Amino acid sequence: MNSQTIIIAFLLTLFAGLSTGIGSLIALIAKRTNTNFLSFALGLSAGVMIYVSFMEMLPNSLDLLTQEFGAKSATLYTIFGLFGGIAFIALIDFLVPESANPHEIHGVEEMRNHKRLKHTGIITAITIAIHNFPEGIATFMSALNSLEIAIPITLAIAIHNIPEGIAVAVPIYHATGSRKKAFWLSFSSGLAEPVGAIIAFLFLLPFWNPVLDAFILSAVAGIMIFISLDELLPSAGKYGKHHLSIIGLVIGMAVMAISLYLFI
Numbered sequence: 001m002n003s004q005t006i007i008i009a010f011l012l013t014l015f016a017g018l019s020t021g022i023g024s025l026i027a028l029i030a031k032r033t034n035t036n037f038l039s040f041a042l043g044l045s046a047g048v049m050i051y052v053s054f055m056e057m058l059p060n061s062l063d064l065l066t067q068e069f070g071a072k073s074a075t076l077y078t079i080f081g082l083f084g085g086i087a088f089i090a091l092i093d094f095l096v097p098e099s100a101n102p103h104e105i106h107g108v109e110e111m112r113n114h115k116r117l118k119h120t121g122i123i124t125a126i127t128i129a130i131h132n133f134p135e136g137i138a139t140f141m142s143a144l145n146s147l148e149i150a151i152p153i154t155l156a157i158a159i160h161n162i163p164e165g166i167a168v169a170v171p172i173y174h175a176t177g178s179r180k181k182a183f184w185l186s187f188s189s190g191l192a193e194p195v196g197a198i199i200a201f202l203f204l205l206p207f208w209n210p211v212l213d214a215f216i217l218s219a220v221a222g223i224m225i226f227i228s229l230d231e232l233l234p235s236a237g238k239y240g241k242h243h244l245s246i247i248g249l250v251i252g253m254a255v256m257a258i259s260l261y262l263f264i
Helices: 003-018 020-029 035-069 071-095 108-112 121-145 147-176 179-189 192-203 210-238 242-262
Strands: none
Touching: 003 020, 003 121, 003 147, 003 192, 020 147, 020 179, 035 071, 035 121, 035 147, 035 210, 035 242, 071 121, 071 210, 121 147, 121 192, 121 210, 147 179, 147 210, 147 242, 210 242
16 A cells, blocks of 8 residues: 555545535525535435445455455355444444434525524534544545545545535534634534544554455445435435436446446
8 A cells, every 4th residue: 555545545535525615605605505406416426326335345345355265254244344334334323413413404595594503513513523434434445445436436425515514504603603603614524534534544554454455345335325325315305306316326326337337
């Protein structure tokens, strides 16, 4: 694992995380929520992550483990990795109070509602950091394996972070009454993802080997599948544009399929 690959992986994770700033700007500037765009974009992100998980990451994990343990054991270990990743992100979701969950839907129209929230902006930001750092691990570790896989995943998570930025800025604005604080705290909340990358770098890379690589691939696949099914598609549905999100899902899968085919 050379230093250039690690730096690129970290920069991709930083880009994905700080895309919450785009959502922050939308919340502070736009007069209404573009539900068509958000529904389509969330579906597109889900399509990219679901396709690459099932068609690239899990097969790669199975291949690596088969070389070490044989086909039968490798299949079992891949299943453990997949559902271990799902359990990890589901546990974090369970520990985050629903009222503070950054993936709860908010519209920019709420910026004109001056009711104050019980939670302060800083507590909300801390909660977001706890909730989002697994996405940073997923982006960083996928980039270490393959840039061809990591770049579309990075874009997918970045798109997914746009409505998240709105969801962060709205309650912080309500809590503080300051649009400036709402933007900067929302923007900074994206740093939770590069923090996830740093944790992965410190605690996983020193033990890097083909078996760990395979388990990371399957676990990251589990994390991305859970995010897609539990957050992205339901969020798109809450915006009231179900068919647009499904169109985005199919297009995201097709784009990912074509890109992977071109790199064969």
